[in-house]
Amino acid sequence: MWWNRRHGRTGHVFQGRFKGIVVEGGQWLLELSLYVHFNPVAVLGLGWGKGGKAEEGMGLQTPPAEVIATRLETLRGYRWSSYRAYTGYTVAPAWLKMEEVLRRVEGGSAGYRKLAEDRLLQVAAEPLWARLRWGAVLGGEVFAEDLRKGMEIGRETAGRRSLCAEVRVIRRA
Numbered sequence: 001m002w003w004n005r006r007h008g009r010t011g012h013v014f015q016g017r018f019k020g021i022v023v024e025g026g027q028w029l030l031e032l033s034l035y036v037h038f039n040p041v042a043v044l045g046l047g048w049g050k051g052g053k054a055e056e057g058m059g060l061q062t063p064p065a066e067v068i069a070t071r072l073e074t075l076r077g078y079r080w081s082s083y084r085a086y087t088g089y090t091v092a093p094a095w096l097k098m099e100e101v102l103r104r105v106e107g108g109s110a111g112y113r114k115l116a117e118d119r120l121l122q123v124a125a126e127p128l129w130a131r132l133r134w135g136a137v138l139g140g141e142v143f144a145e146d147l148r149k150g151m152e153i154g155r156e157t158a159g160r161r162s163l164c165a166e167v168r169v170i171r172r173a
Contacts, residue, residue, distance in 0.1 A: 024139025
């Protein structure tokens, strides 16, 4: 209650933080991987908070060269991310399976590094989560509809619950 009053929030601290999202393979998996790897630099201090990122994406603001250099340095040096392993800056631990993502990029680790660092310089206008369907599916229109049609839903409500409520059977082709 103290934390909620202090931060103007309601509910328990981790409410809405954790959820499962069905992700279509292919380009969607690659996009999600880049999104996760960019989290250490998507901060207000580097001008890439929610507002700053959107403004850059629309071309309303251009970050100074020093900020871009700091973003790259932070991305490359963040020790709690697998980005360094994906891009060949360090040896990947045995448990990290990168093949599925790296297969989506021409050039393997070097190609992933080039793609990620080019993206850091040119922000996409539409954030990844804006393409989320029903709050639970990240993929193309056909994939999302096929997934939805393959579910038996016990009750119909708005938003994510309409996709996930009382799922009994998932039929996959």
